[in-house]
Amino acid sequence: MVKKLMESIREQKKNSILAMVTISGEVAFEVIIPLLMANLIDYGIDMGDMGYIVKMGIVLLLSALGQLFCGAISGKFAAIASSGFARNLRHDMFYKVQNYSFSNIDKFSTASIVTRLTTDVTNLQNTYQMIIRMAVRSPLMAIFSLVAAFGIDAKLSLIFLAIIPVLVLGLYFIMTRTHPIFERVFRTYDKLNSVVQENLHGIRVVKSFVREDHENKKFTAISENIYKDFKKAEQQLAWNAPLMQLCMYAAVLLLSWFGARTIVACGGDAATGLSTGELLSLLSYATQILMSLMGLSMIFVMLTMSRTSGERVVELLNETPDITTPENAVKSVPDGSIDFEHVQFSYRHGTEGKPVLSDINLHIPAGATVGVIGGTGSSKSSFVQLISRLYDVDLGAVKVGGIDVRKYDLDTLRGDVAMVLQKNVLFSGTIKDNLRWGDENATDEEIHHACQLAQADDFIQTFPKGYDTYIEQGGTNVSGGQKQRLCIARALLKKPKILILDDSTSAVDTRTDALIRGAFAKEIPNTTKIIIAQRIASVQGADMILVLDDGKIVSCGTHDELMQTSPIYREVYESQTKGDPDNATAS
Template sequence: MLLRLLRTFLRPYTPLLAGVLVLQFAQVMATLFLPTLNADIIDRGVATGDTAYIWRVGALMLAVSLAQGACSVAATWLAARSAMGMGRDLRGRIFERVSSFSEREVSAFGAGSLITRNTNDVQQVQMLVLMSCTMLVTAPVMAVGGVVMAVSRAPSLSWIIAVSVSVLLVIAVLIVRQMIPLFRSYQERLDAINRVLREQLTGIRVIRAFVREEAERRRFESANHDIAWVGERVGRLFVTLFPLVMLVLDVSVTAVIWFGGRQVEQGQVEVGTLVAFMAYLMQILTGIMMAGFMSVMIPRAAVCAERISDVLGTDPTLTVAPGAATSFPSPGTVEMRGVFFRYPDAEESVLEDVSFTAQPGTTTAVVGSTGSGKSTVVSLLTRLADVSQGQVLIGGVDVRQADPEALWRQLGLVPQKAFLFAGTVASNLRLGREEATDEELWAALEVAQAKEFVENMEGGLEAPIAQGGTNVSGGQRQRLAIARALVRRPGVLLFDDSFSALDVATDARLRAALGPATLGVTKIVVAQRVSTVTDADQILVLDSGRLVARGTHAELLDSSEIYREIVTSQLGQEAAA
């Protein structure tokens, strides 16, 4: 999974990576050449007192060192550019895929997990690429080249290399095998702590209202303890790995000095050769240490790559049909034909055999008890979900056969929970139509009964809006959301219980202003308050997902017992008479 992901997203950076490999190879060759030059200075220059030779070879060593440094800097720059570019592309691809998900896929992964996968998981893969670019050539070439150079210099000491390398490999394998499941567990616990923190931040008002601060603190502490426990175990392995490596390194150097010193004393090995052998031994063990470090990063990056691939490999349930329609022959017409809808793995349908037609310029209200399927109707009209059976048509086109962008341009949605983005009043209103003028924004605010409070805000249209609109009241958020939909100038306006936070007087003024401002626009109004929809051209009464009655307010009072009960419960017996 990791290799497939890297192969896909690193392909555009192949020229840069080729440059990294060439530069890294040149750097390693220079590193392997330096101990030989040092040995020559000791054995041929110092031993014979040839100062000219020492200066000449010393100058060559300086030139090789400068070239080595230049190659290292250039290789690191190219590697960083490749890794950062790959990370950018990967995050963009994940965002694009998540943006195409329906509510079903988002709920299956969880918002917190999707955020983690697009941030922390991508970062781990990105770091692996960066470290691989700087160590992929360096580690094996340094280790193998060091062995060749060391053995050619002092074959009698080669057994020290064999023993040291074997011990290091055993240590690395034993520790890395324990790290792989821990890294997988760590990422899962990171998802959990992000989910808990996100819920607590977004639900802070509910937590305080129900005095759940202490319980939520314990829940966070539990998630925090879990991730700390796994992190501690990983840390213990790291703490164990590097001291063991240093121990092997120190023992190996001691062995070289001990046994090599005897051979120098016996005239079998020259001093310079022994110094070079020690340098090569250090390079060999350093190469193995680098490989060990990579072997620690690879398991975690592999887990992250698997999680990223799960997102990229998940096909959205809401697909775009080939040759999707971009034009609508009957603008403003809304129709449902024998619609059934059932959530995956649910035993019962949310909607059953629902059919209705809303003509341009009319108002259709949808009422019913809680859980009757009112908001589901809005979700199907906007194609946030697809019907299980039947058809939903906007402008005479089945929404499943329409281009999503073209479909959504026909619609203006005011959701049940008004959401505003961080920015200004103007930037939020222009989400629907960026080219809208200030005059159009003020006109929409006036219809939505929001002009007065926006004028009183410091900055007016440029007044700041916090993320989620937390610096304005619930009623103000709803009115701004209504104004945002009006600025869009859609053919169909959908109100999903969008007047619930308004007082009766503001509700009445808004509805009075809405009619003249939306002439020719089809309005679908999901409402809990009957007073909001008494003047609708047709009212649809839902009960347990079935359309049990339709008609005007007066007609339903005469023909529908369920509607009369709703009116009586809200407006009293006299209103239902």
């Protein structure tokens, strides 16, 4: 885990090293100061030597300024290094997620990925900053202070060695009890983010059904679980401070007791025993040693909290995308023909591998218009998502242009297969910004033409700013039908060899639907068009209509053929027309 996280330090190694070097300078000055104080007391104040007092006072002042300077510079370098580390970590995680397939994202969930990119990275940033400062300062302080203390009086310094094991055992006990709690806390954070995300995304539904109280209770329940777990963890960690205080005061009391007895026994003569200045130095070193140990305990606490975050971040970074571009990938799609050869497919997460598509065999010639109908859960969307390799088949093969989609360069394949998904998404920005997702170099004329084909130009022209109208995040300031038409126009700008509409005209009226289909037939006759629809009218004129049921193609043919051979198709047709054929073709 540590090795993987360290890969994100990169250019911040220099600042990290400088932070550690300057903190070492701060420690050196801080350790020297008690020795200077001892000399000031023993050889200046006790001897009444004013010149020596002034000299040592200046040296002490310079040492204090040196300590202050090194501490400030170290803090600056540490802040830059930790911020840069967090930036690199977020960058690496986000880029990794961009390469995920749908199945990888399904595994983690959107809310969990957001938590890892925010809360977990912040925890690691704070921990890294503490490590490059305190993890250097505290051990050096403890070692240098112990050496200096043993140089003054080895016997009294053994007190420190007796207390350190007590502290270490106590810290180990605290860490082992709190880590499982923090693991549970961050899993609960994922649930909390999921609830918030779902609530804000569906706030109109929440308000229209007056479900605010229900959502408040759901949020409160999860938030209460986080509170209880954090409280329990903090109660365990709270033992850290009393343990440190106990060790510190025990050391000071023992030093004071034995040191005072030594001074009295030798009459304060440093040559034969312990002087007053040396005792004060020992007490200062006792404070420094125990404060450094307290710093180490704080590091252990932070490591305990961030260990879970580190594991979650590394889990995301180590995830291998299910779908990647192969070596020597095909860089060109010959045509828009599509072949399914004994295809079987299942979602690996949440369905226990149950096949949602079974033994699909189909040939679609280039330029054909194919309609797909079927009931809810018949796997219509799963069927078309295999074409652009949003998912990979379990068995069999899907071919585009006569070549297995797994042999294509992903960008090439998806560039020539345009999908308007069932859940249309627009991003914050102008209408032009959104449309240029299809072709970032599209001219204004090309944009207007695509919108005319998608029957979007008319309503865009009614906006005061036309194509420069700002779209709110998610397209909340346009209607469902307008959003669908903008998404169709965006797909057309790709000039694809295959165009897939996944129930993408459900929110437009039948007349507009007919105009869109008419424009397709006239303007893009050589593009293979697959139209998933609930309305028979949307697919009635297709060259081929597929009827899906329970993940299988149960019927295939033209409208007239299916009316004769497919009970499912005929039943849907009659339920929509109610015996009046004109209703099915109304425009």
